[in-house]
Amino acid sequence: MININDTFNKELTADNNRNNVPRQVHEAHFSHVTPRKPSNPKLLHISTEMLENLGFDKAFAKTETFLNLVSGAEVMDNTEPFAMCYGGHQFGQWAGQLGDGRAINLFEIKHHNQRWALQLKGAGATPYSRTADGFAVLRSSIREHLCSEAMFALGVPTTRSLSLSLTGDEVLRDMLYNGNSAYEKGAVVCRVAPSFIRFGNFQIFAARKDVDNLRKLTDYTIRHFYPTIEVGTKTGYIEFFKMVTERTLEMIIHWQRVGFVHGVMNTDNMSILGLTIDFGPYGWLEGYDKGWTPNTTDRQHRRYRFGQQIGVGLWNLFQLANALYPLIEDTKPLEAILDDYKSAYAKKYPAMMRQKLGLMTSLETDAQLITTLENNLEMVETDMTIFFRNLSQINKNTLINDDSDFLNIIREAFYNESELNEKHISYWRDWFGLYITRLQKETATNEERQNLMNTVNPKYVLRNYMAQMAIDKADNGDYSLIEELHELLKQPYAEQPKYQKWFAKRPEWARHKVGCSMLSCSS
16 A cells, blocks of 8 residues: 655645646646546556665556556546646756646655655646646656666665656657657656755745745755754754755765766756756766766857866855745855855865775875876876776786886776877876875775775766667667666676676767767757
8 A cells, every 4th residue: 555645735835727738837836737648558667676665566566556657547546746836047047937847746655754756757748838748758768767776876866766658659859959850759757756846946936036935845845854954944944055055065976976967957957855856968978078068958058067067066056045045134154055065075076086096095195196187087088987997906016117008907998099199198107106106105905995996986887878779779669778777777886797798988889879979958
């Protein structure tokens, strides 16, 4: 039996208008919406780990009731599905009301004292869909389903995915927004998180000067998700902003650690719980490149590039501070918290990089070691994942000679070794000399250091070409690669010899292939 325990749509303000037509929704936190019934739903994949977290057994997952639930075919008794109202800044510009345009919250459950909200993405239009249809296509749904669970296994704070289903309907999409629309298979992902509240939920009420509903939402969020904070006081609101800031920084540090680029860090895509949310044009670094973004929409200005994610996080938090200001009416504590974000980053980022390098102590010289490494990685195309994974094999007693044999450990990470000239090799020789000297100041053995490094440097990540291969097979009715990648990515830090073929650089055929190097917000 499902232990339904709704709070958001019981404690907050509902939109009185139940007509499901695009419109501006005022003085309401959500609108009631019924998912559109798919013509021929088919369950493609389930996350058994998420199934257990929800208290569902495997037998239930095989029933028609489960299929109908996660595809939107039926609404459970005594539940009232809804779409949230929120606004946001998109690419730095205030966009006004946005809202759940293709997401419908089904209900909340409580299991083992953990609250979970179940949400369907791609189950039809809502009052916030504007000119869109509210549906999702198979390619983007595969990417979201796999990435949600892969991020969890990597130890990155994230929303989760319970299931992936086909709807049996076709959806018209212009993949790259270039006028070439085509019909694609429709799909639905059942997303799961403690809550899907975003920065934008607060921004919309502040922008409309609706302080009453802003206060209700903030008190609700604190009461259910920040229970150590006092509700309804200025001191509590300041502490709330502080904790959101800390969680946001922690999340982005994890992104940088594994080479993840979100691709569209608009304020409406920022979780108030510090979770990775909305897997659209994301990607993992192939060659280490601080300027890389997977989002074609962002190609010109690269606002959301890998090296700028920390800065964008701060910018987004500044917008959240503006939204919470009406409850606090004092800028000084908010400014102090934003300053703390910058000082905390100055400590947390080097600490994370020391872990990647297997350094258990901290020395002043580490900053230069890290900076030089990052510069070297960008000299020629060098695969980030393979480089750091293989670096763990270094021996702190290795002698760095005048030849290039010292590069053998990381040679596999170079995309085109012929690009390495004598100058590049000289830079690497100098760095390895510094690195080995630094390792010799550590008391850990080579084996202990390798074990440490292999817990923070994944061997396997969901490279875009891998997801695209799964998509291509699924388009032809073969869903086996979805299962294989899902299993592989459950243990990204383990060696997994049977999956060794996935420990590889991006193949050349994927360098400029749509879906591998070029992704849009519909991805």
